[in-house]
Structure formats: structure tokens, C-alpha cells
Amino acid sequence: MAGLELLSDQGYRVDGRKPTELRKIQARMGVFAQADGSAYIEQGNTKALAVVYGPHEIRGSRSKCLHDRAVLNCQYSMATFSTAERKRRPHGDRKSSEMTLHLKQTFEAAILTQLYPRSQIDIYVQILQADGGNYSACVNAATLAVVDAGIPLRDYVCACSAGFVEDTPLVDLSHVEESSGGTQLSLALLPKAEHLALVEMDARLHQDHLEGLMDAATRACKDLHAVLDRVVREHLQEVS
Amino acid sequence: MRETPLSNCERQFLVQAIAEKKRLDGRQTFDYRNVKITFGTDYGCCIVDLGKTRVLAQISCELVAPKMNRPTEGILFFNLELSQMASPAFEPGRQSELVVKLNRLLERCLRNSKCIDTESLCVVSGEKVWQIRVDLHLLNHDGNIMDAASIAAITALCHFRRPDVSIQGEDVTVYTPEEQDPIPLSIHHMPICVSFSFFQQGTYLLVDPSEREERVMDGLLVIAMNKHREICTIQSSGGIMLLKDQVLRCSKIASVKVTEISELIQKALENDKKVRKEGGKFGFAESMPNQRITAYKMEVAPVDTGDIGKKTEDLIYNSEPPSEFIPSPVVCAPGTGQIGEGLQNSWGLEENEDGEEAEAEDQAMEEELQTMDVKVKSVKKEDPITLSDSEEEDVVILEPKTMKKKVNVQASSTAASKKKKKKPVH
Numbered sequence: 001m002a003g004l005e006l007l008s009d010q011g012y013r014v015d016g017r018k019p020t021e022l023r024k025i026q027a028r029m030g031v032f033a034q035a036d037g038s039a040y041i042e043q044g045n046t047k048a049l050a051v052v053y054g055p056h057e058i059r060g061s062r063s064k065c066l067h068d069r070a071v072l073n074c075q076y077s078m079a080t081f082s083t084a085e086r087k088r089r090p091h092g093d094r095k096s097s098e099m100t101l102h103l104k105q106t107f108e109a110a111i112l113t114q115l116y117p118r119s120q121i122d123i124y125v126q127i128l129q130a131d132g133g134n135y136s137a138c139v140n141a142a143t144l145a146v147v148d149a150g151i152p153l154r155d156y157v158c159a160c161s162a163g164f165v166e167d168t169p170l171v172d173l174s175h176v177e178e179s180s181g182g183t184q185l186s187l188a189l190l191p192k193a194e195h196l197a198l199v200e201m202d203a204r205l206h207q208d209h210l211e212g213l214m215d216a217a218t219r220a221c222k223d224l225h226a227v228l229d230r231v232v233r234e235h236l237q238e239v240s
Numbered sequence: 241m242r243e244t245p246l247s248n249c250e251r252q253f254l255v256q257a258i259a260e261k262k263r264l265d266g267r268q269t270f271d272y273r274n275v276k277i278t279f280g281t282d283y284g285c286c287i288v289d290l291g292k293t294r295v296l297a298q299i300s301c302e303l304v305a306p307k308m309n310r311p312t313e314g315i316l317f318f319n320l321e322l323s324q325m326a327s328p329a330f331e332p333g334r335q336s337e338l339v340v341k342l343n344r345l346l347e348r349c350l351r352n353s354k355c356i357d358t359e360s361l362c363v364v365s366g367e368k369v370w371q372i373r374v375d376l377h378l379l380n381h382d383g384n385i386m387d388a389a390s391i392a393a394i395t396a397l398c399h400f401r402r403p404d405v406s407i408q409g410e411d412v413t414v415y416t417p418e419e420q421d422p423i424p425l426s427i428h429h430m431p432i433c434v435s436f437s438f439f440q441q442g443t444y445l446l447v448d449p450s451e452r453e454e455r456v457m458d459g460l461l462v463i464a465m466n467k468h469r470e471i472c473t474i475q476s477s478g479g480i481m482l483l484k485d486q487v488l489r490c491s492k493i494a495s496v497k498v499t500e501i502s503e504l505i506q507k508a509l510e511n512d513k514k515v516r517k518e519g520g521k522f523g524f525a526e527s528m529p530n531q532r533i534t535a536y537k538m539e540v541a542p543v544d545t546g547d548i549g550k551k552t553e554d555l556i557y558n559s560e561p562p563s564e565f566i567p568s569p570v571v572c573a574p575g576t577g578q579i580g581e582g583l584q585n586s587w588g589l590e591e592n593e594d595g596e597e598a599e600a601e602d603q604a605m606e607e608e609l610q611t612m613d614v615k616v617k618s619v620k621k622e623d624p625i626t627l628s629d630s631e632e633e634d635v636v637i638l639e640p641k642t643m644k645k646k647v648n649v650q651a652s653s654t655a656a657s658k659k660k661k662k663k664p665v666h
Contacts, residue, residue: 098344101337101477106477181354185474195481199461201474202352207491210471214484 006177007166014176015044017127022160022172022220025227029148029235034039037149041141044174045131050141052149054121074104076138078127099135102198106159106188108138109197112152121151132174133161135186135200137140140228147232155190157197158224162187162217164205169216185213189221243329246455253379254456256443264452268350269584270493272448276500277508281523283422284400288392291450292382295389298375301403303414306362314361315371318347320378327381330379345475349390349431349464353472357399357426363405363412370402372425384450386462390433393606395505398427399512431472434494436461439516445486447493461487463494464493467502560643594649 007013015162017023023044030040037052058065065071071215080086107123121147125138139159146153162171164183178184183205188198254264261269273291280286284299306313320343330336350356361370373396376389401422404415437449437457446453449460459478465471471491475483493560515522 094340094344094347095341097337101341105477105479109481181352190481193481195483196476196481196487197474197481199474199482199487201471202348204466204470204472205351207465207469207471207495210491211484211488214487218484 006163006180006182007168007170011168015174017172019168019170020216020220022223023174025224027144027228027231029144029231030239035145035149037145037147037151039141039144039148041137041144043133043137043140043172044139045129046127046133047129048125048127048134048137048141050123050125050138050145052121052123052142052145052151054149055116055119055151058063058118058120065118069113070111070119070121072104072108072111072113073120074100074107074123075122075124076100076103076127077125078130078134082127082130092214099138102135102200103138103142106157106197107142107146109195110143110154110157110190111146113154114152130175132176132178135171136160139188140224144228144231146212148235155192155195156225156228157188158191158221158228159186159188159198160217160220160224161185162213162220164209164213169213171216171220183213185217187214187217187221188219189225191222191225194218199236241328241331243327246452250452251456254452255439256438258446258453263446263450265450267446267448269446270315270497272501273450275391275504277391277505279399279508279512279522284396286380286396286399287524288388288395290384290388290391290448292380293384293388294379295392296377296379297383297389297392299396299400300373300375301370301400302373302468303363303368304371305367306365311366312362312369313358314369316351316356316358317371317373318343318350318376318393319374320346320376322378322381322385325380325635326378329384339402341477342389344471345386345433345462346389346393347471348475349392349433349473350374350397353429353431353464353466355394355427355429355431355466355472357428360426363407368412372397372400381451383449383454384435386433387435387448390431390464391505391651392502394427394430394432395508397425398430398509400425400506429466429468429470430502430505431464431466432498433462433464433473434490434497436463436490436493438478438482442480442482445490446499463491465491465494465498528573625629 008020011018012213013019015023023046025041025043025080027039027041029039030037031040031049032051035051035053038050040047040049055070058071078096080088103123103125111121113121123142125142127134127138136159139157143153143157147156160171161173162185163173163177163179164185170177173184181203183203184201185205186198186200187196189196257263263269265273267273274289276289278287278289285297287294287296304315307315320339322336322339322342324330324332356372361372363369374393376392378385378389401417401424403417403422404420406413406415435448437446437453438444438459438461439446439457441458446457449457454460457478459476459480459482461482462473462475462477463471466474474487474491476487512522
């Protein structure tokens with residue numbers, strides 16, 4: 001959108017944040033009693049809910065059964081009221097299929113699936129309010145839900161989005177910043193060893209700026225990791 | 241149908257070869273296969289061959305109403321189809337994960353990077369815009385569909401010409417190709433995808449994986465760049481963990497490859513333009529090489545047949561006579577000899593026949609040969625047993641030499657009796 005400057009001269013963004021500042025994060029684990037694991041996260045105005053079932057026996061076709069690993073079944077959906085305009089989102093459309101694939105890929109790298117051969121783990125994520133950073137919110141919520149379910153993970157999976165405006169990397173993009181059509185990088189990181197479970201980038205960026213952008217996103221993921229870790233420890237203290 | 245699963249030994253072989261930096265087709269780790277671009281007779285139609293992977297791209301356009309939230313921009317629509325002829329694993333109907341992944345990547349690479357100026361596709365704001373439709377069909381699957389598809393799409397878009405439009409006040413006239421030359425699309429830059437495959441949890445890296453290498457890979461990283469070193473898309477897939485340095489290194493390799501491929505595309509486009517201007521023949525039919533045998537004629541090779549008579553004589557004279565086939569008894573226990581396995585011994589018959597054949601051959605030859613053969617025959621009849629130490633013997637006599645004499649006598653007696661038996665048969 002022309003005329004809306006994403007970065008002011010004083011270095012403030014549209015919602016008053018500094019370029020390297022994350023939005024306010026609030027998270028809750030164990031929201032549903034009947035699911036094996038569940039979590040709810042709010043990143044600014046983006047609200048995501050994740051539910052995990054498993055590991056259990058493979059449902060449906062036996063042919064998908066893997067003899068040495070667990071199969072991961074992910075589903076991503078957006079509520080019809082999640083965006084500014086109410087739109088019915090059929091499950092089979094390309095964008096949500098793509099998101100599903102990305103979620104599956106991310107968690108296949110992080111969950112120790114070798115411990116559960118011939119079984120299935122389900123991860124369902126629902127976006128209740130979409131204000132930018134949908135993928136990141138999903139991944140963060142799913143991480144908390146998997147921890148809540150007690151499924152062993154290699155490390156926390158922290159995801160964050162980053163953009164590039166006027167030679168400055170912006171972290172944790174909101175919907176306004178995303179739809180302006182600039183560069184957008186989504187990163188899913190395992191913080192301890194700095195392993196990237198998923199790298200996804202759209203729109204043009206000169207090669208020289210790539211390193212700076214990835215560094216900014218990595219730092220943001222590490223900050224996010226600190227927040228998620230605190231949430232988990234508080235939850236455990238409450239429960240025990 | 242399900243595709244044939246890869247056997248474990250094949251998988252191990254491939255992984256080990258990659259660990260030793262060897263590829264099945266002999267390429268280096270960062271080498272691309274041969275890229276071949278051919279254009280059809282219409283504008284906007286092209287086939288790209290990446291090794292054996294073949295993709296067909298076709299561009300078409302039509303006037304439609306624009307989207308509600310973007311009234312001044314044209315519409316780009318991408319569709320990649322995995323045709324059943326590409327691989328027996330592709331089935332009609334069901335939209336598999338691979339199709340979704342490829343289509344989304346293509347859309348992001350070409351649409352989000354704004355390689356085409358969509359504002360120029362607007363005819364009447366809010367009412368009529370051009371919708372450009374890019375249809376890609378995979379004709380043969382030999383690995384790395386993404387790269388081939390992106391090259392095909394961008395080349396076809398560069399090659400395409402849309403009908404000319406003129407607006408006078410309220411009237412919009414769309415000229416047919418006969419009335420006015422169609423005009424090309426305005427393309428800002430050419431994004432090209434480069435695929436990197438990772439093996440052994442990210443230890444080994446290959447560019448442009450073939451179909452076999454794709455089956456054993458752990459994960460894939462696709463980087464789309466243009467020749468101005470701007471990254472258009474990065475996408476990692478498969479359950480691998482990457483490090484930041486790996487991604488940066490891949491982007492450097494990608495920039496080199498993209499420059500090469502962009503040059504190739506430019507050259508192909510220019511060649512086609514030149515051919516069309518000069519009025520030469522163009523199209524798919526022309527670009528396929530003629531592989532027909534127009535005349536089957538062999539040159540007359542001179543053969544020197546002057547001294548062939550003498551040569552054959554020498555040959556026969558110097559050659560060894562056919563080996564004697566002497567029945568060699570097997571010594572099972574001391575004092576016994578066994579010829580054959582208890583059935584009627586037909587060796588005597590064979591020997592005689594051999595002798596006869598030899599005789600027949602003789603008659604065509606010189607006298608010397610005849611005498612020699614007669615000698616052989618006589619040797620055979622008079623002294624049939626020669627338990628010699630010659631090479632033809634393949635029976636090992638286990639007993640010490642003193643026993644040989646006994647065996648000899650017995651064998652000779654049996655052989656002689658057989659000969660007598662055979663004679664009346666003649």
C-alpha cells in the first residue's frame with residue numbers, strides 16, 4: 001500500500017515497535033482436558049490454537065504405516081472469522097495445503113519419531129485471528145502442545161517471520177507489513193544448535209542482505225525461545 | 241500404480257557414491273545437466289529439456305474482470321500438471337502433495353517476485369484486464385521438476401505475444417494478430433529456480449538431482465534467483481536441519497548457475513527471433529533432428545584373394561589335428577576301472593564318426609593332410625589307449641603309477657570289445 005511508511009524516520013514501525021522488537025506474547029498450555037496435549041498462543045493480535053493427539057495406532061489406511069518411525073498427521077485451518085473479510089476456507093485449497101506440508105516437515109525434523117514405530121501423531125492447528133505471522137504462531141503453539149502431550153522433542157521449535165524495509169530487517173511482521181508486498185522470511189529454528197527446520201522466503205531480496213536478515217530472524221527466535229521456556233516452566237509449577 | 245520401491249542395496253550404493261563425490265551420470269557435484277530449449281510455432285509455447293526431464297509450457301491470455309481488491313492489475317494464473325506419461329507413479333485425479341508443493345513454489349517464485357508488470361496488463365481499470373494463464377505439463381520425469389518448470393515458464397512468458405489493444409474514449413478495440421503485430425509482455429526480471437539436494441543429514445550437497453538421487457535424498461532446498469543476484473524465493477523441504485552457512489553457500493552457488501541459464505535462455509530467444517524474421521522454418525517439428533536412414537549402402541571393401549589357396553594350405557598344414565578322444569577310465573577302488581556311468585558307452589561311436597568326418601574333410605585338401613589324418617585314424621584303431629599326460633586329460637588318476645598297467649589292460653580289452661561291437665552296427 002503506497003503512502004503507509006512501514007518504518008518512520010525515528011525508527012518506529014506502524015504499531016510503535018522497534019525493528020528488532022517482538023510483539024507481546026501470551027501463551028497457555030493444557031487448554032483442553034480430553035486432548036493429549038493442547039496450547040493456545042497470542043502473538044500480538046494473532047491467535048492460534050494447537051491440539052495434539054498421540055502417539056496412537058495408525059487410523060485409516062495401514063499402508064501409510066512406517067515400520068521404523070511414527071507418521072505425522074498435520075492439519076492447518078483458519079477460522080472463517082479470522083481475517084478482516086469473512087471468507088469460507090475450504091480445506092483443500094492450495095495455501096492451507098502448503099501450510100500443512102510445512103508444519104509436517106518442521107515437526108518431522110524436531111520430534112523423535114524413531115521412538116514410536118508404526119504409530120501416528122496428530123497435530124491440529126487452528127488460527128482464530130490472523131494478524132500476520134500465521135505460520136510462526138502455528139509452530140509456536142504446536143511446540144507447546146507437543147511438550148504438553150509429553151512427546152519427546154529434540155529441542156523447542158521457535159518460528160519467527162522477518163521482513164526487509166529500507167535496509168533494515170524488521171522482525172515479527174504484522175498483517176499490514178506483510179501485505180505491503182515486501183520481502184518476507186519465515187524461519188523455524190531449534191535454538192540450541194541453531195538448526196533451521198524450515199526456511200521460507202518470498203519476494204525479492206538482494207543476496208548480500210540475506211545474511212543480515214537471517215541473523216535478525218535467528219535472534220528473534222532465540223528471544224521467543226526464552227518466552228516459551230518460561231511459559232512451560234510456569235505451567236509445570238502450576239500443575240505440580 | 242505405485243512406483244517400484246528402491247532396494248536397500250541400490251540406496252546404499254547411491255549414498256556411498258555420493259559420499260565419494262561420484263554421481264551416476266558422471267557429473268560433478270555442482271554440475272547441471274544439459275538444458276535444451278525449443279519453441280513451437282505459436283508464440284508462448286516452449287519445451288525445456290533438463291537432461292531427460294521434459295516440461296512443456298503454454299501461455300494463453302484472455303480479457304476478464306479484475307479482482308475486487310486489485311482493480312488495476314492483471315491476473316496471472318499458474319498451473320503445473322504432472323502428466324501420466326511422465327512417470328507411472330502419477331495417477332489421474334487425486335491431487336498429491338508433490339503437485340501442491342510444486343504449484344505453490346512456482347506461484348511464489350513468479351507471482352510474488354513481480355517478474356511481470358501486472359499494471360501493464362490493465363485495459364480498462366475495474367472492468368477489463370488481461371488474464372495470463374501459464375500451463376505447464378511434465379512430459380518426462382527424470383528428477384528436478386522444479387528447475388525445468390521454472391525455466392520453461394519464464395522462457396515461455398518472454399516468448400509470448402499478446403494481442404494489441406487500443407482505447408478510444410469508451411471503445412476498446414482488440415486487434416487480431418493479422419491486423420496488428422502482437423506485443424510482448426513487459427518482464428522486469430527472470431527468476432530461475434535452482435535445486436539443492438542434501439544427503440546424510442546435510443553433510444553432502446548436490447545440485448540438480450536426478451530421479452534416483454531424489455529418491456535417496458534427505459531434503460531439498462530450492463533457491464530462486466535472477467541474474468541481478470536478487471533472491472526471489474527460498475524454500476526448504478524434507479525433514480532436514482540446515483545451518484545458516486549452508487543456506488548462504490547455496491545462494492552463492494545458485495547465483496553462478498542462474499547467470500549461466502539466463503544466458504542460455506537469452507540466446508535461445510534470440511535465435512528463435514532471428515529464424516522467424518528471416519522467414520525460416522521454426523517449431524517443434526523442425527527442432528527435432530531427423531534420424532532416418534536415407535540410403536543403406538556399404539562401400540566396396542577390397543579383398544585380396546590372390547594367394548588364398550596357398551594361405552589355406554599353410555593353415556591346415558600347421559594346425560593341430562583334432563584331439564584324440566580317448567576313453568579314460570576312472571579308478572574308484574584299486575583294481576577296478578569305470579568308463580562312463582554304467583550306461584552303454586557311446587564313445588567308440590563318436591570316435592569313429594569323428595574319424596569319418598576327418599576323412600571327408602581330407603578329400604577336399606591336399607595329399608599331405610590326408611596322410612596325416614590316416615595316421616591319426618590308425619593310431620586310434622591300433623593303439624586306442626594312451627593314458628598319456630597330455631592336456632586333454634581331465635581325469636585325475638588317484639592310484640600310484642604301479643596300478644596303471646592293470647588299468648591299461650582292462651581298459652584296452654574293454655575298448656577292443658567295444659570296437660568289435662560297433663563294427664556290425666556300421
